[in-house]
Amino acid sequence: MATMQEVADRAGVSIATVSFLLNDTKPVAAATRARIEQAMADLGYRRNVVARALASRRTHIIAMAYPALEHKFGTSTAEFFTSAAEAAREDDYHLVLWPVGNDGVELRELLGQGLVDGVVLMEVQLDDARVGVLRETGTPFAMIGRTTELEGLTHVDIDFDTTVADAVAHLYDLGHRQLVLVSGDLDDPRFHAYGPWVRIGDAYRRIAAEHRLEIVVVECSDTTRAGHEAAAQIVRDHPGTTAVLVMNEFAALGVTAGLQRLGRDVPGDLSVLPLLMVPETAAMSNPELTIMRTPGPELGRLGTQSLIRHLEGAAPLPPQLVPAKLVPGESVGRPRSASAEGIGGR
């Protein structure tokens, strides 16, 4: 039997257009429809009855697609997942986790089985192959995260601009004038187009410039060992630094321990403020870290509810951006220079 791709090729349209017609998910122009139907007739294409029934049945199961073999599945991710699963359960859905890669290959295989009503996408890349797969297969989906092109896409995300602005303002108000951002390692091919890292980096550069601060960014992959190295680099190359913002969780623990190993007191000599962390991780550090708290519980829930509203034909939730909020710990204080010179309030 002919495949959908062969039908698309013969009709001179994309496979997505064939899918729109077959699944009735988007209007298709009459002339295009005629070409596709002719191609189907020429090729003897018949939609498989089981596949069609599968495609139309409702399972009340939704999948969270998370590239667990490429991205670390940490405590923070677990919060998104469990809050999403709870939100699904409250609305009488089951949420399952699909550890499929960002390339969309496995996602396509699983979707072909008609197992789920819809998908929540996590770890969204700026240009994400999975979005194309979901559109072609006519699968309803919501993103926790954002592609660059957002037209018509249901999404919720962290408000990175507000998060970074609040973090910088907090340090600035305490008197800090020499900051370093320890960002993700964008040279890592798994992360070169990873939205959060790009957006935090961009926001930091803009906001630091607004405060007329020198912009220093140290790239660092998300491990405690890489954090130790970042700490050494800061002490060696930027000795006047009074506060460090850190994008990633494990890196932040490593930066803190690394500064201490080099004889620096946190927060006496340097303040450390992670930009995305959960309290459980903050409590692992000694001193306990002051953090911008990742809004995982809110976003897991909102992303899932957005999808379910879509599945049930309810009015869509508007896209929502939720900032990380400051949760005080013991790793941020006034800089020594401020104490001596009287800069900054408290």
Add this chain to the structure above:
Amino acid sequence: MATMQEVADRAGVSIATVSFLLNDTKPVAAATRARIEQAMADLGYRRNVVARALASRRTHIIAMAYPALEHKFGTSTAEFFTSAAEAAREDDYHLVLWPVGNDGVELRELLGQGLVDGVVLMEVQLDDARVGVLRETGTPFAMIGRTTELEGLTHVDIDFDTTVADAVAHLYDLGHRQLVLVSGDLDDPRFHAYGPWVRIGDAYRRIAAEHRLEIVVVECSDTTRAGHEAAAQIVRDHPGTTAVLVMNEFAALGVTAGLQRLGRDVPGDLSVLPLLMVPETAAMSNPELTIMRTPGPELGRLGTQSLIRHLEGAAPLPPQLVPAKLVPGESVGRPRSASAEGIGGR
């Protein structure tokens, strides 16, 4: 068209019995069969062709059942999950995660949809309701963990006896004679029959007695804050302690930080040795922890391979127990008493 429930009601049998007959999953007595067939004829019930195709098809998908809303999904769990997903992928299966509770209710709902070929059970209780559900529905499964009753069940697990014996021997050989075990909190209803905690506790009591050590066990839930409290309790109630074994990851980080906050040097004053931890977590602590390394990568893989062999009719793998192995860090040393008195090896 009549539903299966209506057929069951008319025949005066349970819906399960109708299902056994229709899916040929269990023998049904001739008289009962006749009643059901009469009810189907009376009601004009026809088996849905799609449902039949679904029931018999192989999906090449296996589910890992993990009670993520009850048990913390930490770095250690992520290792089991990702290694299982990798092993499945190598054998051309997809592994997905089902965050279903230990009571088996949601598991039964998901299994009813015919979505998976088999199930890997995680966080196995000594008497686990999910085993009954899997048997009733005729679903192939393998356990990572062990119920008390193991007859005919495919399983792999941590070798708790060897793990605890090796850990105690290591401390004993260094000269430690006053140990404390910080165990899980078995009063927590989510964990009262949780195999690993029960087995580690039992193994510790036996092995400590063999070494003629005083048996001190402090119960502690798996959070850093509870670990801080356990540290305070050890310092207050057991001041002669020279080494602490800790069952749970977050508790171990908390115990270490808690001892330090109380002015105790680790390992100068007290050694800390977690019994189940991954290196990434060990590196979060300062000093980096010496650990018994959880064999998650091995067990995730072995559990999945055991299930796949079962699905493919290959000879079963024998049950396998894998011990956690000592990975040196900086949190275990000789006790001061040994240094002074010359007990123990180097």
